[in-house]
Amino acid sequence: xxxITQSPRHKVTETGTPVTLRxxxxxxxRYMYWYRQDPGHGLRLIHYxxxxxxxxxxxxxxxxxxxxxxxxxxxxxxxxxxxxxxxxYFCAISENEGYTDTQYFGPGTRLTVL
Amino acid sequence: xxxxxxxxxxxxxxxxxxxxxxxxxxxGGTVNLFWYVQYPGQHLQLLLKYFSGDPLVKGIKxxxxxxxxxxxxxxxxxxxxxxxxxxxxxxxxxxxxxSQGNLIFGKGTKxxxxx
Numbered sequence: 001x002x003x004i005t006q007s008p009r010h011k012v013t014e015t016g017t018p019v020t021l022r023x024x025x026x027x028x029x030r031y032m033y034w035y036r037q038d039p040g041h042g043l044r045l046i047h048y049x050x051x052x053x054x055x056x057x058x059x060x061x062x063x064x065x066x067x068x069x070x071x072x073x074x075x076x077x078x079x080x081x082x083x084x085x086x087x088x089y090f091c092a093i094s095e096n097e098g099y100t101d102t103q104y105f106g107p108g109t110r111l112t113v114l
Numbered sequence: 115x116x117x118x119x120x121x122x123x124x125x126x127x128x129x130x131x132x133x134x135x136x137x138x139x140x141x142g143g144t145v146n147l148f149w150y151v152q153y154p155g156q157h158l159q160l161l162l163k164y165f166s167g168d169p170l171v172k173g174i175k176x177x178x179x180x181x182x183x184x185x186x187x188x189x190x191x192x193x194x195x196x197x198x199x200x201x202x203x204x205x206x207x208x209x210x211x212x213s214q215g216n217l218i219f220g221k222g223t224k225x226x227x228x229x
Contacts, residue, residue, distance in 0.1 A: 033217075042118075042204055042219035043158075058216065090157060092217075102148070103217055105158040 003027050004106035006091050012112045019078040021109050023091030025071075032074040033092040033103060034058075034066060036085075043090065049074055081113045116141045118207050120220035127195055128228050135190040135223050137205030147188040148206040148217070149179055158204065164188065175199070197229045 003026030013019050023032060033048040035058075045058030047066040055066050063085060065077045078085055091106040121136035139145065146165050150158040162173025169181040179190045188205060205220040 040221055042221040043206075043217075044219070045216055048216075102160060102163055104160065105150075107157045 004091060004093055004104065006089075006106045006109050008109060009107065010110045012114065013081050014114050015082055016080050019081050019111065019113075021076045021089055021111070023074045023076070023106060025074075025091075025093050027093060027095070028071055029093040029095045030071075031094040031096070031101070031103075032068065033094075034064075034074065034076045035090045035092065035105075036060065036087040037090060037108075038087050046076065046089075078111075081111075083113050085111065086113045087111060116207060116209050116216075116218045118205055118218050118220040120203075120205055120223050122223045123221075124224045124226070126226045126228065129197055130194050131227075133190070133192040133195045133199070133225070135203055135205075135225070137188045137190065137220060138186050139188070139205075139207045139218075140186065141207065141209045143209060146208045147179075147181060148208070149173065149177070149188075149190050150204045150206060151201050152204065152222075153201045161190070161203075195225070195227050197227045199225060200227045201225060 005024045007022045034046040035043040037043050044060045046064050047058050049055045049068045067075045089109045092103040094101040094103045117140045119138045148163045149161040151161045152158050161177050162171050164171045164181045172178045177192050179188055181188050202222045202224045204222045206217045208217050
């Protein structure tokens with residue numbers, strides 16, 4: 001398994017509160033990704049990073065922001081959580097540019113927004 | 115826009131039955147193709163991948179997939195399933211010329227294997 005940890009693993013929060021999810025890798029890979037998984041939708045890319053302080057939006061980025069101040073950490077923030085953001089969030093990493101490499105996934109964070 | 119279709123939402127098989135899960139993608143250019151498996155309560159694990167070369171790709175746990183470019187397909191197969199193969203299976207495509215890092219997933223096929 002790739003050296004990826006996510007924290008917290010489970011979180012319940014209330015609408016309107018800020019939430020930050022953390023992805024930590026020990027592989028020193030350049031590329032990191034945040035996905036959300038919802039029934040009937042598969043996985044959808046939220047944001048990704050191609051280096052420290054280098055990030056870009058994915059398919060479903062509205063309501064989310066990210067930061068990467070160190071190679072090993074990629075943070076996903078919900079500034080004001082909504083019930084539509086209840087989901088399972090997966091972090092992934094890849095060593096090289098996304099097209100030419102394989103993404104490996106972390107264990108996931110189950111977020112419930114009441 | 116690129117898309118990935120997985121034809122079956124839920125497949126139920128008995129142990130020792132053969133498995134074929136369909137995956138089609140919409141993109142006319144060069145693609146990399148993946149199958150991931152997610153066991154209940156766990157994260158996605160890579161089953162196999164196709165980048166180039168032999169279109170018949172062998173993966174872990176006895177799975178294989180065949181890339182048929184003319185049909186835009188990458189179907190997953192296993193000759194004899196086991197109860198432990200119960201999981202959800204995701205096909206994914208990464209296209210040359212697509213957004214960097216953008217791995218497009220199908221909606222998944224849930225496989226239930228009856229002992």
